[in-house]
Amino acid sequence: MRRALPALFAALGLASAATAQPAKTGPAFEETKYGVLPAPKDGKKGPTSVSQYTLINKNNLVLKCIDYGAIITELHVPDKDGKFADVVLGFDKLEGYLGGHPYFGSNAGRCANRIANAKFQLEGKEYKLFANNDPHTLHGGKEGFDKKVWQGKATLTATGPSVTFKRTSPDGEEGYPGALAVEITYTLTDNNELVVDYRATTNKTTICNLAHHSYFNLAGHNAGDIKGHEVQIAAKNYTPADGTLIPTGKIEPVAGTAFDFTKAKTIGSDLEKAGGKPVGFDLNYVLDKGTTKRPELAARVVDPKSGRVLEVLSTEPGLQFYTGNFLDGSNKGKAGVAYKQYNGFCMEPQKFPNSVNTPEWKDKSDVVLKPGDTYKQTTVYQFSVAK
Numbered sequence: 001m002r003r004a005l006p007a008l009f010a011a012l013g014l015a016s017a018a019t020a021q022p023a024k025t026g027p028a029f030e031e032t033k034y035g036v037l038p039a040p041k042d043g044k045k046g047p048t049s050v051s052q053y054t055l056i057n058k059n060n061l062v063l064k065c066i067d068y069g070a071i072i073t074e075l076h077v078p079d080k081d082g083k084f085a086d087v088v089l090g091f092d093k094l095e096g097y098l099g100g101h102p103y104f105g106s107n108a109g110r111c112a113n114r115i116a117n118a119k120f121q122l123e124g125k126e127y128k129l130f131a132n133n134d135p136h137t138l139h140g141g142k143e144g145f146d147k148k149v150w151q152g153k154a155t156l157t158a159t160g161p162s163v164t165f166k167r168t169s170p171d172g173e174e175g176y177p178g179a180l181a182v183e184i185t186y187t188l189t190d191n192n193e194l195v196v197d198y199r200a201t202t203n204k205t206t207i208c209n210l211a212h213h214s215y216f217n218l219a220g221h222n223a224g225d226i227k228g229h230e231v232q233i234a235a236k237n238y239t240p241a242d243g244t245l246i247p248t249g250k251i252e253p254v255a256g257t258a259f260d261f262t263k264a265k266t267i268g269s270d271l272e273k274a275g276g277k278p279v280g281f282d283l284n285y286v287l288d289k290g291t292t293k294r295p296e297l298a299a300r301v302v303d304p305k306s307g308r309v310l311e312v313l314s315t316e317p318g319l320q321f322y323t324g325n326f327l328d329g330s331n332k333g334k335a336g337v338a339y340k341q342y343n344g345f346c347m348e349p350q351k352f353p354n355s356v357n358t359p360e361w362k363d364k365s366d367v368v369l370k371p372g373d374t375y376k377q378t379t380v381y382q383f384s385v386a387k
C-alpha cells in the first residue's frame, strides 16, 4: 500500500544529520523528483528526470535512494537514546553526484574493485577496459554502474518497504562482453536491516562482481573521523596486494599484522601500521565462511559513543574494508560538510579483487557468468544499539 507522505517526511526534519525521534509513520514509501540530468552533448535525447525514493520502516528508520546510480543518499538510524542520525556520506543534490566523487552510496559494477592492467581474457579472447585507476580498471571503468540511470520501482513487501532498480548494461559497454540485465533491490526491513539484493543474467559469457559502496559513519555523516569505531571481521586471512592494490594471488593469515580484526579493536589502533599510500585500511578479507547461499556474518562495527552497531552479513566470499583513506576534504557533502580522510568506512562484500586474472582462486571466487546462470548476491546491513 502506497501512502502519500510529503508532509510527514517534512515533519521528520530529514535534512539535518541528527533528528529527534519522529512520530510513527512507517512502513511506507514515496517517490519524489530529485533533479534533472543535463542534456547529453549529442543532442539526441532530452534531459532525464531523476527520482528519489524514500523508504520508512515501522521503527521510522529512513532510507533515501535515487535512480541515478541506484545511489543511497541518506540512511537515518537511531542511537542508544533513540536519537536519529544520517549515517551515510553523500550529497544533498544531484549536482554533487554528477560532480565527481569516490562512489558514495553507489554500487560498483559490472566488476567491482580493480582489474589489473585494465584487461582480462575470457574463453580465449582478450578484452580491454578503460584504465580509470591507471594502469588498472576500478569499479567498472570510466562510466560504471554508479553513473547510469536505472529504472526504479518501490513496493511494500511483507518485511518492509523496498525499491528495485533495473538496467541492462549493453553488450560491449565499458569493454565487457554480453548484455547484462541487472537488478538491485534495497529493502528496509522492520527488523532494522538494509538488505541489498543483486541479480544479473547475461546473453554471452562475461564477468560480474557487484559491491555496495556506502561510506558509513555510525556517529553521523558529519561527525568527523571513524577512528574510535570498533571493528571485528570474521576473517583469519586476507589477500595481500602490491603498492597499486592488485592482489599478489596469495592468501595469507592476518595474525601478527595490523589487518587482524578477528577480535574487536578500534580502527585507530593499528591505522598507522596498516601502511599504504595514503595510509589506512584498504584490503580484501577472505571471509572464514566462504561463499554461502544465505548471508552470514562478515563484520561487526560499534560506535561506542552513540551505541550504534552495524553488522554486515553476506553471501560473498570476500570483504573489502576501506577507511576512506583517499577522502581529502574536496567533496562538500550534505549540509556543506567537507568529508576528510577517515570520515567514513566502507564494508563491501564481493568476490576477491582481480579474480578474473587470478586462476588459482577459481574455486573460491569465480566472477565468470554464463548465459543461463544467474548472478546472485545478498548483503545485509543490520542496525542495532549496543546493550
Ligand code: BGC
Binding pocket: 102, 103, 113, 245, 282, 283, 320, 322, 326, 346, 348
Ligand atoms: C577501494 C579503494 C578506492 C575506493 C574508491 C574502494 O572500494 O578499495 O581503493 O579508492 O573504493 O572510492
